[in-house]
Amino acid sequence: MSNKFIGYKPSRYDLSNSKIDGKHSYLLEYYNKALAIDDEVIIGEELKKCLSNLIDDLDNQNYYYDCSDAELRIEFIETFIKHTKSPFNGKPFILELWEKAVIEAFYSFKRSKNGLRRFKKLILLVARKNGKSTFCAALCFTEFMIGNAGSDIICSSNDDAQANLIFEEIASMKEMFDPKDKRTHKNLKGIFNLRNKSTIKKLSDKTRNKEGRNIEFAILDESHEMKDNVIAKSIEQSQSIKDEPIFINITTEGFVDDGYLDKELKYAREVLRGDREDDTLLAWLYTMDNEIEVYQDELSWKKANPSLGTVKKWDYLRDQLRKAQADKAERVFTLSKDFNFKQNNAEAWLMEKDIENSLTYDIEDFRGCIGIGATDLSETTDLTSAKVLIMRPKDKTKYFLQHYFICETKVDEGSNEDKKNYLEWAKQGYITICPGNEVDYSEIVAWYVSLYKKYQIWVFKVGYDRWNAKSYVKEMEDYGFDNEKIPQDYKNMSTAMKMLEADLKSGCVNYNQNPIDKWCLKNTACKVDQYGQIMPMKVQGIENKRIDGAVTMIIAYATYDRFRKEYQDVMR
Numbered sequence: 001m002s003n004k005f006i007g008y009k010p011s012r013y014d015l016s017n018s019k020i021d022g023k024h025s026y027l028l029e030y031y032n033k034a035l036a037i038d039d040e041v042i043i044g045e046e047l048k049k050c051l052s053n054l055i056d057d058l059d060n061q062n063y064y065y066d067c068s069d070a071e072l073r074i075e076f077i078e079t080f081i082k083h084t085k086s087p088f089n090g091k092p093f094i095l096e097l098w099e100k101a102v103i104e105a106f107y108s109f110k111r112s113k114n115g116l117r118r119f120k121k122l123i124l125l126v127a128r129k130n131g132k133s134t135f136c137a138a139l140c141f142t143e144f145m146i147g148n149a150g151s152d153i154i155c156s157s158n159d160d161a162q163a164n165l166i167f168e169e170i171a172s173m174k175e176m177f178d179p180k181d182k183r184t185h186k187n188l189k190g191i192f193n194l195r196n197k198s199t200i201k202k203l204s205d206k207t208r209n210k211e212g213r214n215i216e217f218a219i220l221d222e223s224h225e226m227k228d229n230v231i232a233k234s235i236e237q238s239q240s241i242k243d244e245p246i247f248i249n250i251t252t253e254g255f256v257d258d259g260y261l262d263k264e265l266k267y268a269r270e271v272l273r274g275d276r277e278d279d280t281l282l283a284w285l286y287t288m289d290n291e292i293e294v295y296q297d298e299l300s301w302k303k304a305n306p307s308l309g310t311v312k313k314w315d316y317l318r319d320q321l322r323k324a325q326a327d328k329a330e331r332v333f334t335l336s337k338d339f340n341f342k343q344n345n346a347e348a349w350l351m352e353k354d355i356e357n358s359l360t361y362d363i364e365d366f367r368g369c370i371g372i373g374a375t376d377l378s379e380t381t382d383l384t385s386a387k388v389l390i391m392r393p394k395d396k397t398k399y400f401l402q403h404y405f406i407c408e409t410k411v412d413e414g415s416n417e418d419k420k421n422y423l424e425w426a427k428q429g430y431i432t433i434c435p436g437n438e439v440d441y442s443e444i445v446a447w448y449v450s451l452y453k454k455y456q457i458w459v460f461k462v463g464y465d466r467w468n469a470k471s472y473v474k475e476m477e478d479y480g481f482d483n484e485k486i487p488q489d490y491k492n493m494s495t496a497m498k499m500l501e502a503d504l505k506s507g508c509v510n511y512n513q514n515p516i517d518k519w520c521l522k523n524t525a526c527k528v529d530q531y532g533q534i535m536p537m538k539v540q541g542i543e544n545k546r547i548d549g550a551v552t553m554i555i556a557y558a559t560y561d562r563f564r565k566e567y568q569d570v571m572r
Contacts, residue, residue, distance in 0.1 A: 123284065127304040229263070411433055
């Protein structure tokens with residue numbers, strides 16, 4: 001860069017008319033509409049802080065404001081790029097005001113001492129279905145065509161499939177722009193600009209040889225799924241020799257605790273507040289101010305959804321919130337993905353009213369019945385739980401027979417309160433305390449056998465988790481029980497857990513007021529993954545809060561779900 005930039009003064013701007021040096025500014029227009037509190041632009045406090053900082057920096061002697069790079073990219077996108085997905089396929093790519101403001105802010109601040117672009121990294125946190133991936137694909141293709149010659153451009157994510165989404169979007173844009181491949185070419189290795197020698201390739205956690213690249217422009221998509229910074233670090237290291245690299249992290253909030261995104265957002269918020277100095281980072285965060293406004297003010301939804309009404313549909317969000325109010329997993333997922341709330345997966349799964357009911361039964365009522373068994377085999381520190389789920393024709397209620405087991409050592413080593421509870425429960429016949437430091441699995445088998453000997457209650461199938469089950473399964477098989485593995489993972493637990501939740505809310509689960517069942521249900525949290533699947537975990541991760549009884553209920557539901565027709569054919 002020429003030395004003519006040294007000592008350059010900030011551009012003069014007219015905030016009220018959204019002009020800088022007499023030219024219209026999308027950044028100032030966006031800022032003014034946000035301040036006007038009209039229905040078009042509504043933003044949260046974090047983005048307000050970001051915009052306020054940027055406006056203040058227009059008077060900062062360290063920078064000057066030159067919109068020419070931003071204007072060139074906006075013009076290219078709106079002139080030459082077309083949408084590739086329904087319902088906009090083939091239509092010109094007309095940028096939203098917020099997208100123009102982001103581009104302008106990122107590209108226009110230049111350093112007074114050397115004229116280099118100020119920002120090197122953008123964190124764009126925006127709720128799903130607002131067109132963020134398509135926006136970044138368009139920006140990526142623009143850099144590919146009119147950016148620095150010989151640029152290595154990377155589409156990256158935690159896995160191949162996600163990294164491929166933006167890559168294929170760019171490829172589709174390329175085909176519309178250059179259908180005869182006169183200027184560009186695509187093969188299995190990447191997309192290539194035949195004239196300026198720039199390339200676009202994919203990078204994911206499975207990519208070999210992540211190091212040794214020379215990346216000019218990188219998109220990191222859905223970083224909320226990343227547990228560590230391996231991919232991001234590889235990108236940043238490869239850009240270390242560049243004067244004006246670009247690293248754009250686009251994401252929604254997610255469910256990985258203390259992962260890469262958590263650390264990035266913590267750092268970004270420190271920069272926003274002025275607690276940490278980093279003038280190369282632009283943190284553009286579309287977040288709500290509180291959860292209450294989500295339910296009380298529909299217009300506030302725009303704080304996390306800047307394309308609401310143009311790309312994302314109002315009715316879609318209304319429908320999602322209706323589902324969220326009836327289902328914990330839906331609530332966690334919707335608040336995270338549609339409103340960018342970081343959800344604590346260790347929150348209680350059920351409300352008190354969902355657990356408490358007045359239902360009881362007499363076991364004699366089930367004499368001669370056929371049930372579904374379920375066993376959660378413990379480690380030395382946990383309870384072991386065995387249950388039988390019984391259903392009867394023309395009765396929507398699901399009945400649970402249950403018994404618990406715990407080793408003597410665990411009772412003795414527990415807190416005074418825990419020890420008191422276990423001894424009381426043992427006295428009442430709810431739990432068996434096994435001598436020594438481990439549960440005798442023969443006691444569990446004997447309980448199932450006793451149900452048949454005393455009440456002729458036979459178990460059609462017995463679900464069990466994988467933990468330390470070999471000797472237990474062998475002994476169960478010796479007595480003629482048919483066992484079924486039910487691993488404790490999202491795939492096997494999610495549907496069953498949702499079924500149990502719905503039945504508990506409907507008041508059609510009768511566990512005969514068993515106090516350990518109640519305790520375990522209250523201790524159970526709902527862990528949600530990025531696909532909306534759920535599985536149980538302990539509330540707040542507290543070790544002495546047992547959830548084994550709830551887990552066994554879920555195993556029973558999962559077993560029933562697998563053999564629903566067969567069981568309904570034999571139940572009586």
